[in-house]
Amino acid sequence: MVEKAREWKYGAHRVRIEPPDIAVATFEGPITMDDVKRTSEIYKEVFTVLGPYYILAEIGRSQIEAAGRRYLSENNRSEWFKGCVYVGADIVQQTFGKAISLAMLFTGKSSFETTFVKTLDDARAWVQQNRARSQRKAG
Template identity: 30%
Template sequence: MNLYRELAKEQPYFVLSDMQASMGMDAEAKRYMSENIRSEWFLGMILFNTRLLHRAIAKGVVFAAALTRSPDDPPRTKIQFVATREKALELLEQWRAQADGGRG
């Protein structure tokens, strides 16, 4: 969590996450992340190898963050679910191009 926070001090960033790998994370660690992660740290999140439960939790975290933000601060975190790492990398390239304004 500290790494996410420190990186975000420089600028928001994109996150790719293999949710199958998160299956080994214990419940206390998952709870801590859901309570302490901040959507303003991220430009977008791409999650792959997800189950329905992962999708519901991720959407819930983003929704909770949106409820706590200032009305003057528009939501900026995109979240997308894809099947594979390869699809996640393709989508990341598209998002980076959009963020760069197509400058490549």
């Protein structure tokens, strides 16, 4: 599927589509439960538009409570994602990011890779490498 660039803004956060198969989510400051629910709705909507996609989540300047992490792990689906790249995560955020991904894998129908990088450019480079690996596997 081909989709033009599209963006959602809510509070201090935003999600934007970068065709053909990337969504960039940028989080600033506290992530409330309402923000978490909206994020999950948007992630699902992006999946209905693009099919499986790469999520690049800039989380280095944000914080999320345990209830929000639990909500994400219970309501996001692994089949929505080709890969999840956390940008700018500290060690605590990395731990929680892995836990969320692992929970989605246990409840989902497909697997995806989760990785952590320092910059958005690094995230885009990882996506290119992941695409190349996937194409080699597909033959």
